[in-house]
Amino acid sequence: MQIFLLILFGFLAGIVGGMGMGGGTVLVPLLSFLDIPQKTIQAINLVSFLPMCCVALIFHAKNKLLVKQNILWLVLPALALAVVGALVADKASNDVLRYCFAAFLCAVGAWQLVVAVKFAITQKIQKNASKQNSTSAQTNKTKNQLQ
C-alpha cells in the first residue's frame, strides 16, 4: 500500500513540478501523510526531482520555453547557499524542519493566492472596460443610423 501511495503522490507532485510550479511544495506535505521522518521526506524530494527535471527540461527545450540569458546571476549565488542550507538541515531536528516547511508553505500559498486573485480582478476589469467600449461604439452606430 505504501509503495502505491509513494508512486501516486510522486505522480501528482510530478505534474505540478513538470509545469515548473514547485512540485516539491506538493510532494513534501503529501509524503507527511505517510509515516516518514521530515529529513527523509526532504531527501526523497530532492533526489526524485533530479531525473524529473531533466525529462521536463527536454520538453521545455523542444517547446523553446527556456531563456538562458541572465540566469547565471541566479544560479551561482543559489548554488553556494544551497550547500549551506543542506548542511544546516543535516544538523536540524525533524520537528524544526517540519515546522519551518509548514510556515513556508502557508506563506507561499497566501502570497500566490493574493497574486492570482489580483490578476483575476485586473482581467475582469479590463474585460468589462472593453465590453463597455464596444457597447458604446454600438450605441453610437445605431444613433448614426437613426440620424
Place this chain on the structure above:
Amino acid sequence: MNLSAKNKWLLVALSAVAGFVNGFLGGGGGVIVVALLLAVVKLHQKYAQATALLVILPLTAVSAAVYIFKGNVDWMPTLWATLGVIAGGAAGALLLNKLKGNVAKIIFALVLIAGGIKMFF
C-alpha cells in the same frame, strides 16, 4: 534583456535565499526563482516556469549530494516516489504548453495552504 546593476544585486541576494530554502527545506526554492524570473528578469509566465527548472536543477543536485553524503537518504521510498515523479513530470511538462487561465494557480495556492496547515498538526 540587459539588467541594471540594482536588479543584478537583487537577483544575487534573492536567489541566494532561494538556494538556502531549497537546501534547508529540501525544496521550495523553485517558487522563489519563478517569482524572480517574472518580476526582475521580466519573463512571461510560461517561460519563467520552464526556465526556473533550469536554475533549480544544479542547486538541487548539490543539495541532494549533501543529503546523500550525510546519510539522510532512505533509498527504497525514494526509488518508488521517483518513478511516480518522473511520469508526472512528463505529463506536467506537456500540459504547461497547453495551460491557460488562472484557475490552476488559485487551486495550487489553496493546496499549498492546506498542506502547510496539515503539516503544523
